[in-house]
Every structure is written in C-alpha cells, then in structure tokens.
Amino acid sequence: MSILLPAGMNGAAFDRALGDFRRAIGDPWVLSGEEDRQTYIDPYAMGDGLDHDCSAILAPGSVEEVQAIIRIANQHKTPLWPVSRGKNLGYGAASPKEKGNLILDLSRMNRILDVNEKQASCLIEPGVGYFDLFRHLRERNLPLWMSVPGNSWGSVIGNALDRGIGYTPYGDHCETLCGLEVVLPDGSLLRTGMGAMMGAKGWQSYKYGYGPGWDQMFMQSNLGVVVKAGLWLQPEPEMTAKITLALPRFDDAGWALDILCDLRRRDIIQHNIVFGSPVRAASTMSQRADWYTGPGALPDSISEQMMAKLGLGWWNAKISLFGDEGSVMAQVALIRRLFEPRLGGPLQFEVWKRGEPLEKSATGIPTTMGLQSVNWYGGRGGHLSFAPVLPQDGDMALAYAKKIKAYYEEVGQDYYASFTIGRRHINNVSLILYNRDEPEAVTRVDKLYRHLLKEAAASGFGEYRGHISYMDEVAATYDFADGALARLNSRVKAALDPNNILAPGRNGIGSRTHGGDRT
Amino acid sequence: MIRILAFVLGLILALALIAMPADAQGPAAPKSVNATPIATTALGAISYGAQSANPGEKLFGRKCAFCHIGPSTGKFMLARRVPKGQAELPDRRDLTADYVKAVVRNGLVNMPTFTRVELTDRELAQVADWLARKGRK
Numbered sequence: 001m002s003i004l005l006p007a008g009m010n011g012a013a014f015d016r017a018l019g020d021f022r023r024a025i026g027d028p029w030v031l032s033g034e035e036d037r038q039t040y041i042d043p044y045a046m047g048d049g050l051d052h053d054c055s056a057i058l059a060p061g062s063v064e065e066v067q068a069i070i071r072i073a074n075q076h077k078t079p080l081w082p083v084s085r086g087k088n089l090g091y092g093a094a095s096p097k098e099k100g101n102l103i104l105d106l107s108r109m110n111r112i113l114d115v116n117e118k119q120a121s122c123l124i125e126p127g128v129g130y131f132d133l134f135r136h137l138r139e140r141n142l143p144l145w146m147s148v149p150g151n152s153w154g155s156v157i158g159n160a161l162d163r164g165i166g167y168t169p170y171g172d173h174c175e176t177l178c179g180l181e182v183v184l185p186d187g188s189l190l191r192t193g194m195g196a197m198m199g200a201k202g203w204q205s206y207k208y209g210y211g212p213g214w215d216q217m218f219m220q221s222n223l224g225v226v227v228k229a230g231l232w233l234q235p236e237p238e239m240t241a242k243i244t245l246a247l248p249r250f251d252d253a254g255w256a257l258d259i260l261c262d263l264r265r266r267d268i269i270q271h272n273i274v275f276g277s278p279v280r281a282a283s284t285m286s287q288r289a290d291w292y293t294g295p296g297a298l299p300d301s302i303s304e305q306m307m308a309k310l311g312l313g314w315w316n317a318k319i320s321l322f323g324d325e326g327s328v329m330a331q332v333a334l335i336r337r338l339f340e341p342r343l344g345g346p347l348q349f350e351v352w353k354r355g356e357p358l359e360k361s362a363t364g365i366p367t368t369m370g371l372q373s374v375n376w377y378g379g380r381g382g383h384l385s386f387a388p389v390l391p392q393d394g395d396m397a398l399a400y401a402k403k404i405k406a407y408y409e410e411v412g413q414d415y416y417a418s419f420t421i422g423r424r425h426i427n428n429v430s431l432i433l434y435n436r437d438e439p440e441a442v443t444r445v446d447k448l449y450r451h452l453l454k455e456a457a458a459s460g461f462g463e464y465r466g467h468i469s470y471m472d473e474v475a476a477t478y479d480f481a482d483g484a485l486a487r488l489n490s491r492v493k494a495a496l497d498p499n500n501i502l503a504p505g506r507n508g509i510g511s512r513t514h515g516g517d518r519t
Numbered sequence: 520m521i522r523i524l525a526f527v528l529g530l531i532l533a534l535a536l537i538a539m540p541a542d543a544q545g546p547a548a549p550k551s552v553n554a555t556p557i558a559t560t561a562l563g564a565i566s567y568g569a570q571s572a573n574p575g576e577k578l579f580g581r582k583c584a585f586c587h588i589g590p591s592t593g594k595f596m597l598a599r600r601v602p603k604g605q606a607e608l609p610d611r612r613d614l615t616a617d618y619v620k621a622v623v624r625n626g627l628v629n630m631p632t633f634t635r636v637e638l639t640d641r642e643l644a645q646v647a648d649w650l651a652r653k654g655r656k
C-alpha cells in the first residue's frame with residue numbers, strides 16, 4: 001500500500017498525528033488507507049490525479065471536533081484542506097492544491113439548524129447539499145426558493161465560499177450568505193456580522209455588524225473553516241415567466257449582450273444570465289461522436305447542424321422574470337419589444353403562477369444533468385473552466401470571444417463557451433472538455449488554459465475562480481503594484497496561520513514549492 | 520495498485536457482459552411490482568423513495584436518484600448500453616450487490632466514486648442489496 005506523507009513530515013511523526021486525530025474524532029472518521037484516499041481523487045483530474053493526492057481524510061461531526069482537529073494540526077504541523085462536500089468538479093473536486101494535505105471533509109456536519117419562513121432565511125452547516133435543502137423546503141411546503149448551480153451535487157456553503165453562482169435572483173451565492181461561524185487557524189471560534197454579539201437576534205438579518213466586515217476574508221481563501229452560515233432564501237413570487245432566446249449568428253452576441261446587460265443593470269432581469277454556444281446544449285443530450293468523428297476542432301458546419309436539429313441559435317440565452325403578475329407581464333412586454341424586431345418572430349414565454357407545478361416555474365431545482373457534458377469526448381471525461389471578468393461592453397466581449405474561438409480551433413479543441421452576465425460584469429466562460437485518460441487531450445487542455453490565462457490578463461481581464469492546478473498562475477496575474485494584493489494576503493496569512501496548516505496555496509496564498517512525499 | 524488494476528479489469532469484464540443484448544442473457548424477468556413508480560421529472564427524482572419503508576430504496580433516493588432516475592446523466596449513458604427499459608438502475612435485472620459496491624467505490628467511466636463518509640459501508644450494503652433486488656418481489 002502506498003502512503004503519502006504531508007510536506008516535510010516523516011512516517012513516525014505522521015503516525016503520531018493520525019493517532020491524535022483518531023483519539024479526537026474516533027477511528028472510523030480518520031481514513032488513511034489507499035482505497036479511501038482513492039475515492040477522494042478528483043474525478044475530472046487531468047490524468048491519474050495523484051499529483052493532488054491527499055495523505056488522509058478527517059471527517060469531524062461537530063464544531064468542537066473541528067476545533068480539536070485544528071489544534072492537533074498546529075501541534076504536528078499537518079496541513080488540512082477543508083471541503084464542505086467536496087464536489088467542486090471542474091476546479092479540483094475535493095483534492096488539495098498541495099499534494100499530501102489531509103482533507104478535512106465537513107460533509108457529516110449536515111444539519112439544517114433553522115429555517116425562518118417569515119424572514120426568508122436559514123442557518124445551515126457546511127455538509128448541507130442543494131438537494132438536502134431543497135427537499136427540506138419542499139417537504140414542509142415552505143414558500144421559499146433557492147438558487148442552485150448547474151451541478152447541484154455540492155454544498156450550499158462550499159459553493160458560496162468559492163463564489164459560485166446560480167441563475168435566479170439569489171444567484172450570487174456569496175452575497176446570499178448572512179453571518180458565518182468560523183473556526184480560525186488557532187482553533188478559536190468566531191461569529192461574523194451580528195453573530196459577534198452574544199445572544200444576537202439579528203444574525204441572519206444584517207450582514208455587516210459593527211466595524212469591519214470579515215466575511216469576504218473567508219471566501220476563496222484559507223483563513224478559517226466555516227462551520228455554520230446563514231443564508232437568505234427567495235420568498236416565492238406570485239408569477240414567473242421564462243424563455244430561451246436563440247440568437248442565430250455568432251456576431252449577435254455583441255448587440256444582445258448590450259441589451260441584456262442594460263436590463264440586468266436596471267434589475268429588470270434580476271438574475272445571472274447565461275448565454276451558451278451550441279456544444280453547451282448538445283453536450284447535455286448527446287456525445288460528440290453522434291455529430292462528428294473527425295480530427296481537430298468541431299467545424300462550424302457541424303455546429304450549424306446541431307443548431308438546426310436541436311432548434312438552437314449560436315447563442316442561447318435563458319431569461320427568467322420574477323414578481324407579481326403586473327410587473328412580470330410588463331417585463332415580458334418590454335423584452336418582446338426589444339427582441340422581436342431583431343429576431344423576426346414572436347417570443348413565447350412559459351408563464352407560471354403560484355399553485356401550478358414548480359417545474360413550470362423559474363425556481364432553482366437542483367440537478368446534476370449538466371454533468372452529462374463531460375461525456376462529450378467519451379471515456380472518463382473531465383471539464384475545466386476559464387472564466388475571466390469583462391466589463392459590460394458587447395463589442396469588447398464579442399472581439400474577445402472571437403479571438404478565443406480562433407485559438408480553440410488552432411489547438412484542435414471543440415469550441416464551447418458561454419457568457420454569464422452579472423450585475424456589472426460579463427464572464428466569458430471558456431469550457432474545456434476532455435477525456436482525462438488521453439494524454440494528448442490533457443496536454444492540449446493545459447496548453448489552452450495557460451494561453452487563455454495569458455491572453456485574458458494581457459487584455460486586462462482576470463479569472464474569477466481557480467482550479468487547484470493553476471491557483472498560483474492565476475494569482476500571479478493580479479499584479480498591480482508588483483503584487484501588492486498577494487503581499488497583503490501573505491501578511492494576513494502569516495499573522496493568522498503562522499504554521500500554514502490551513503489549505504496552503506489555496507488561491508495562491510501560502511504556496512510552498514514542496515508537496516508531500518510518497519513512500 | 521495492482522489490486523486496484525485487477526479490480527478495474529474485472530469491472531470492465533463485468534460491464535462487457537452487462538452490455539450484451541438482452542436475449543444473450545436469458546429470458547427477461549417479469550417487471551417489478553413493488554418498486555416506487557418511476558419518476559420521470561426532475562422533481563420526481565428528487566423525492567424518489569422518500570416514502571419507502573425499505574432503507575436501501577430510501578438511501579438510493581437520496582444519494583443516487585438524481586443521476587439515475589428521470590432526466591439524468593446516469594440514465595442517459597446507461598440507455599446506450601443496457602437492455603431497453605433498464606436504463607434506470609432500479610429496473611436493472613442483472614445487478615449483484617458486489618458489483619454495485621465495486622462501482623460505487625471505484626467509479627465507472629464518468630460515475631464518480633462515493634467515499635465512505637458520503638455513504639458508509641453499512642449504507643452502501645443497504646443500497647446494493649436493494650438494487651440487487653434482495654427482498655424485492
């Protein structure tokens with residue numbers, strides 16, 4: 001059996017640490033065998049995934065156990081990689097950035113501690129998944145709605161801490177958190193916002209508390225382990241209307257982005273709008289070989305066949321409207337006025353009224369159907385995403401997208417992109433599908449990702465979220481004043497976590513060159 | 520490592536058998552009578568097994584149904600290689616408990632692995648027994 005040791009530890013020291021962890025949280029919840037470790041390898045790893053293998057897994061059942069683990073980790077200097085449910089597919093799943101970390105798997109802490117129907121909020125633990133919360137709300141028939149990500153297998157808190165997104169008015173997930181409970185790197189406990197007050201009544205009512213607000217410090221970072229969070233839920237509206245706008249030409253992205261971004265800035269459209277190319281839709285209902293078996297990138301003529309057969313446009317934007325009947329109908333009329341003359345036909349919205357089956361509505365219903373897309377090339381598929389932040393300028397976004405498409409074609413990768421429209425930004429998401437067991441594909445994907453990162457940074461666009469294999473590279477593109485942000489991050493990290501036991505290297509903070517040793 | 524490799528090879532073999540046309544596997548068994556009615560919608564998949572008295576079926580509903588019932592990726596991929604009408608796992612006639620356990624812990628093509636934290640050995644045994652139709656009519 002192969003054993004992997006955390007960076008800088010010898011076998012005896014590691015055994016002593018494991019012994020202490022076992023005493024703290026119980027034998028069954030300290031997993032160090034190869035077979036258990038193998039179940040934590042990223043299913044989308046590029047290759048075998050052993051470059052991000054962990055040395056063991058710790059699965060605490062309570063806040064006190066998390067605190068005990070952190071204290072022991074400080075004594076033994078064992079680095080921990082916390083995950084809530086660890087389903088960060090496309091970003092490394094549960095795998096640590098640095099080989100040999102112990103994964104701190106919080107998925108056993110999965111209680112929904114409180115749901116406040118009147119105030120439309122709840123308090124949950126990190127192991128609560130989207131499906132769990134959805135079932136909880138539906139079984140009790142509560143008129144509260146959730147936002148869910150395209151892959152809903154993961155954790156509500158984990159996703160929000162990585163600044164994940166969904167596609168309803170509550171889709172900026174990190175902004176729907178209200179009040180965190182955090183175990184700091186020294187093992188002490190903190191509550192943010194109003195929770196900083198003993199016996200606070202408004203912990204889930206107001207985010208900022210008194211003085212500086214630290215919540216953002218725990219997002220995309222390694223400065224604490226979040227063990228509880230408040231979450232705002234959407235009060236069920238009276239009506240929703242939804243439609244997918246199919247834009248026939250690639251260049252339509254320019255004008256359509258400008259109109260949609262304007263509607264988004266004005267809050268007429270209240271959600272993150274996604275706007276995807278043909279492979280996005282085709283890959284959730286078919287495989288590449290169903291369309292094309294030739295070499296190189298999928299030719300445009302094949303994309304056009306897909307469009308014809310599946311009733312798609314080059315870009316397909318799903319739009320939903322939420323509110324009382326009067327405002328939804330007025331918004332429908334506005335969008336028809338704006339788009340019908342350009343698209344040359346009437347737009348049919350699907351309208352839902354309170355009391356009708358939820359499927360008809362625009363609420364977030366958890367799903368994993370999107371995971372089908374990784375089967376595109378066949379074999380054991382994977383998916384990597386590069387999503388730089390652009391300002392809301394249609395021409396600029398279109399010019400960038402054209403450059404990227406040309407590069408996909410140059411390296412022989414099927415073009416698969418989407419635009420996500422946020423409140424003031426556009427993410428031009430480059431999705432990169434591959435068969436992880438095909439070495440040429442892995443090489444191509446790596447080359448493509450590095451090129452995208454360089455190209456975007458040179459244009460002034462930074463990536464919003466990072467895969468474990470590229471965290472340092474992405475961090476290095478945030479280089480104003482010779483890396484002032486990185487220096488600040490390092491100083492805070494050193495002050496709060498002098499032993500660097502929490503997720504070394506997460507988002508480029510506290511990275512070390514040396515990973516673990518295999519024996 | 521060798522053990523894992525041998526195991527994966529075994530799985531592939533087992534799969535090859537499963538992928539054979541239905542008529543090569545003997546006569547089709549009668550349709551199940553006491554399984555939860557097949558949910559064809561996304562919402563149906565989410566509440567699959569919620570009312571079941573069988574702990575295996577209940578767990579299947581919570582941990583597996585979202586990829587194996589209704590409009591889902593597991594069903595979609597299986598429909599390409601298993602006999603018609605068996606793309607949803609509860610309808611499969613050929614699953615043994617050991618095979619289910621092996622796939623869950625090792626993954627299969629694009630099915631990710633399940634850890635012993637997400638699904639304990641005891642829970643997995645319940646799901647596997649139920650899928651292998653133990654105690655089902």
Ligand SMILES: Cc1cc2nc3c(=O)[nH]c(=O)nc-3n(C[C@H](O)[C@H](O)[C@H](O)COP(=O)(O)OP(=O)(O)OC[C@H]3O[C@@H](n4cnc5c(N)ncnc54)[C@H](O)[C@@H]3O)c2cc1C
Pocket residue numbers: 082083084085086087088089090091093094106126148149150151152153154155156157158159160161162163164165166224225226227370371372373383503506
């Ligand atoms: C096809 C497909 C579609 C997808 N669609 C979307 C989408 O629409 N939107 C989206 O956002 N994502 C999407 N994803 C990416 C990803 O699968 C989801 O974001 C998923 O929710 C992340 O997994 P998780 O929630 O289990 O988080 P985790 O894996 O638990 O957490 C993510 C990271 O956050 C940190 N972290 C987690 N919990 C804690 C904690 N308690 N304390 C401190 N740090 C912590 C860790 O560094 C961890 O690695 C998609 C992926 C695929 C493959």
